[in-house]
Amino acid sequence: MTDDELLTLFTATLRDVLGDDSVALSMVTRRQDVPNWDSFAYINFIAAIEMRLKIRFAVADVESFENVGAIVRRSQALLADKSS
Amino acid sequence: MRWLPAINDFRDRLRAAQATESLADRFEQLAALSRCRLGFLETLALDRAVSHLDPGGVAGTARLRLALLASSTVDQLVPGLQVAGLRRKMLFQCHVAGFNQYRQELLDTQSSLHRFAPQIVLFSLSAREALGRIRLTDARADVDAAIGETVADIRGLWRHARDAFGATVIQQSFLNTSELVFGSFDRQVPGAPAQVVRRLNDQLAAAAAEERVMLLDIAQASERDGLDAWFDVSCWLQGKLEIAPAAAPLYGELAVRLIAAQRGLSKKCLVLDLDNTLWGGTVGDDGIEGIVLGAGSPTGEAHAALQHYAKLLQARGVILAICSKNDPRIAEEAFRDHPEMVLKWSDIACFVANWDPKPRNLELIAARLNLGLDGLVFLDDNPVERAAVRDALPMVAVPELPDDPAQYARTLADAGYFESVAYTDEDLRRNEQYLANASRDLERERSGSMDDFLQGLDMTAEYGLVTDADLPRVTQLINKTNQFNPTTRRYAPDEVRGFAHDPRYVALKFRLRDRFGDNGLVSAMILRSDPATPEVYEIDTWVMSCRVFGRQLESEALNVAAEAIRQRGGRVLRADYIPTARNAVVSDLYPNFGFQRADNTHAADGTVTWELALDQYDPRPTHIKRRSA
Numbered sequence: 001m002t003d004d005e006l007l008t009l010f011t012a013t014l015r016d017v018l019g020d021d022s023v024a025l026s027m028v029t030r031r032q033d034v035p036n037w038d039s040f041a042y043i044n045f046i047a048a049i050e051m052r053l054k055i056r057f058a059v060a061d062v063e064s065f066e067n068v069g070a071i072v073r074r075s076q077a078l079l080a081d082k083s084s
Numbered sequence: 085m086r087w088l089p090a091i092n093d094f095r096d097r098l099r100a101a102q103a104t105e106s107l108a109d110r111f112e113q114l115a116a117l118s119r120c121r122l123g124f125l126e127t128l129a130l131d132r133a134v135s136h137l138d139p140g141g142v143a144g145t146a147r148l149r150l151a152l153l154a155s156s157t158v159d160q161l162v163p164g165l166q167v168a169g170l171r172r173k174m175l176f177q178c179h180v181a182g183f184n185q186y187r188q189e190l191l192d193t194q195s196s197l198h199r200f201a202p203q204i205v206l207f208s209l210s211a212r213e214a215l216g217r218i219r220l221t222d223a224r225a226d227v228d229a230a231i232g233e234t235v236a237d238i239r240g241l242w243r244h245a246r247d248a249f250g251a252t253v254i255q256q257s258f259l260n261t262s263e264l265v266f267g268s269f270d271r272q273v274p275g276a277p278a279q280v281v282r283r284l285n286d287q288l289a290a291a292a293a294e295e296r297v298m299l300l301d302i303a304q305a306s307e308r309d310g311l312d313a314w315f316d317v318s319c320w321l322q323g324k325l326e327i328a329p330a331a332a333p334l335y336g337e338l339a340v341r342l343i344a345a346q347r348g349l350s351k352k353c354l355v356l357d358l359d360n361t362l363w364g365g366t367v368g369d370d371g372i373e374g375i376v377l378g379a380g381s382p383t384g385e386a387h388a389a390l391q392h393y394a395k396l397l398q399a400r401g402v403i404l405a406i407c408s409k410n411d412p413r414i415a416e417e418a419f420r421d422h423p424e425m426v427l428k429w430s431d432i433a434c435f436v437a438n439w440d441p442k443p444r445n446l447e448l449i450a451a452r453l454n455l456g457l458d459g460l461v462f463l464d465d466n467p468v469e470r471a472a473v474r475d476a477l478p479m480v481a482v483p484e485l486p487d488d489p490a491q492y493a494r495t496l497a498d499a500g501y502f503e504s505v506a507y508t509d510e511d512l513r514r515n516e517q518y519l520a521n522a523s524r525d526l527e528r529e530r531s532g533s534m535d536d537f538l539q540g541l542d543m544t545a546e547y548g549l550v551t552d553a554d555l556p557r558v559t560q561l562i563n564k565t566n567q568f569n570p571t572t573r574r575y576a577p578d579e580v581r582g583f584a585h586d587p588r589y590v591a592l593k594f595r596l597r598d599r600f601g602d603n604g605l606v607s608a609m610i611l612r613s614d615p616a617t618p619e620v621y622e623i624d625t626w627v628m629s630c631r632v633f634g635r636q637l638e639s640e641a642l643n644v645a646a647e648a649i650r651q652r653g654g655r656v657l658r659a660d661y662i663p664t665a666r667n668a669v670v671s672d673l674y675p676n677f678g679f680q681r682a683d684n685t686h687a688a689d690g691t692v693t694w695e696l697a698l699d700q701y702d703p704r705p706t707h708i709k710r711r712s713a
Contacts, residue, residue: 013125016125016126016128017128019128019129039322039323040159040160040323042322043319043322043323043325043329044124044128044160046318046322047124047316047318047319047328047329047330048124048329051123051124051330057318059318059321059322062318062322063322
């Protein structure tokens with residue numbers, strides 16, 4: 001998957017989690033930039049991404065992602081590990 | 085939740101539902117979506133759509149007030165509860181007590197919980213609190229005392245909820261997330277955490293039975309599904325979610341099953357198909373000795389296992405019925421006489437075998453058993469039949485079945501249609517009552533809706549001459565078909581190839597499509613003209629798969645044949661009916677089309693020859709559109 005495809009998937013996922021179709025994520029979006037993206041919604045978002053991509057983030061990653069770009073990069077690394 | 089049918093246009097249908105003006109219609113459309121297999125995100129989206137419905141209720145469906153009292157984060161469970169409710173046309177208004185605030189909220193009469201006044205209280209407690217009181221090295225007596233205290237404390241909470249609100253109480257069993265300390269030996273160490281949780285659950289179940297509290301046994305479910313399906317340590321560490329978001333739709337389903345069961349909404353009758361469901365193969369074609377059932381083959385044992393499970397359900401009060409497209413005589417004979425049958429004739433309250441559409445037969449079964457259609461579960465291996473029933477009778481539960489019969493019993497069990505919160509003497513007697521009341525030998529009951537049903541199928545017959553590419557399937561049909569086969573002549577592939585290439589023969593094939601999909605090449609007809617009498621064509625062979633009986637394809641096929649013969653200068657169609665033990669279904673095929681008996685002599689084997697003058701034949705009207713291949 002390309003970074004753009006992941007961003008599209010993440011945007012659609014967060015729209016579902018928050019019930020807000022105005023959400024649009026970019027690589028530099030931070031959680032505090034998105035209304036209502038609180039810690040509970042974040043857990044649900046991460047769980048949904050993990051289910052969808054069949055990957056598992058380490059808890060240390062999950063608590064330290066500084067922006068959406070970091071989640072994209074970590075996902076790419078995990079997807080690459082999976083296919084190798 | 086693999087018993088629910090998959091859906092690929094969820095978003096479109098959700099949008100369409102949300103754009104629907106009438107609340108009642110929107111509710112119906114959302115309820116239809118809830119009966120599909122939805123993931124966690126779709127469940128969230130559907131829950132949101134439901135929350136925008138009239139909060140007071142829709143079409144007489146009052147919202148039930150449900151409070152979740154928990155010692156972990158449980159907000160992720162609410163959408164699953166709401167959607168599971170919707171599946172049964174129940175709507176909830178949910179209140180989630182603050183994280184670990186359930187005691188205070190119960191005791192404080194000024195709390196938001198008291199203002200909410202729940203009708204149902206669901207306790208979702210973690211074992212961690214109890215485990216904190218027990219050390220690994222504690223003696224059995226100390227462990228038992230601590231477990232007893234915990235259960236007594238919970239019992240107090242139940243009583244409080246009941247006294248304060250008159251609420252129905254549901255207690256979730258403790259999810260056993262503890263790691264083993266010794267290994268297998270843990271089970272012999274009273275203070276080992278995993279063993280403590282097991283004992284706690286046993287005591288909790290006993291107390292719940294005494295207090296008439298319903299037990300939501302997710303500990304058992306997680307044993308079946310694997311702990312990883314229920315518990316995600318990452319979610320626990322991040323936000324104290326003891327039940328993973330991925331498990332939330334199933335959690336809701338299991339919880340609402342209890343609520344529905346208590347309200348008498350569980351299913352009452354299991355209606356079973358025969359061919360490729362209760363046994364492998366098609367008894368009409370393969371014969372009693374040819375069906376696959378019981379010892380001797382793994383597939384046969386899989387079908388027998390389904391029968392065993394149905395028998396267990398029957399023993400606890402579920403009514404059993406049969407709905408099969410079959411010759412009733414052959415079906416009954418197989419049922420009564422096959423030595424490996426686990427279900428007996430006397431286990432079946434209502435036995436319907438004919439060629440009518442299944443939705444109509446299900447209506448008949450419900451009427452005979454004096455049950456609502458919403459009390460029926462219909463189990464059938466054939467996806468077309470399942471779709472037809474879901475479509476015509478959405479209130480009948482129709483589990484999706486995997487292709488492998490080995491999974492049938494498990495799938496039916498997992499679907500939980502017959503969830504029960506008690507087990508009474510009446511349950512045991514129920515079947516006797518039904519057996520006494522119901523007549524099994526049901527006549528066909530025609531109703532005006534037959535035309536509507538066929539019209540609604542949107543059928544198209546694709547016809548043409550048999551080509552080399554069709555030979556394997558046509559040969560198979562000729563050699564396997566026993567029922568719709570007036571002459572039962574068998575031919576080798578080379579012979580069939582010969583018919584396709586010989587100008588004296590007309591070899592026709594028919595496919596049937598309907599809005600549920602393509603039934604494939606389901607009928608073939610071999611016509612032959614004698615050079616001495618070129619105006620006469622004889623139907624040497626005509627076969628049709630029993631899958632499409634009762635769809636008027638025979639009429640459309642004869643219309644096509646009559647045209648083809650006319651084009652070749654033929655004026656008379658001749659056909660033999662040679663009776664066999666299995667082709668009674670076509671004994672009146674030709675006279676029903678207006679054929680006249682060709683002579684009065686009776687052949688020794690009972691063969692009757694029929695003739696039709698084509699200038700006397702008007703094409704039969706059908707609900708099938710036609711397309712040449």
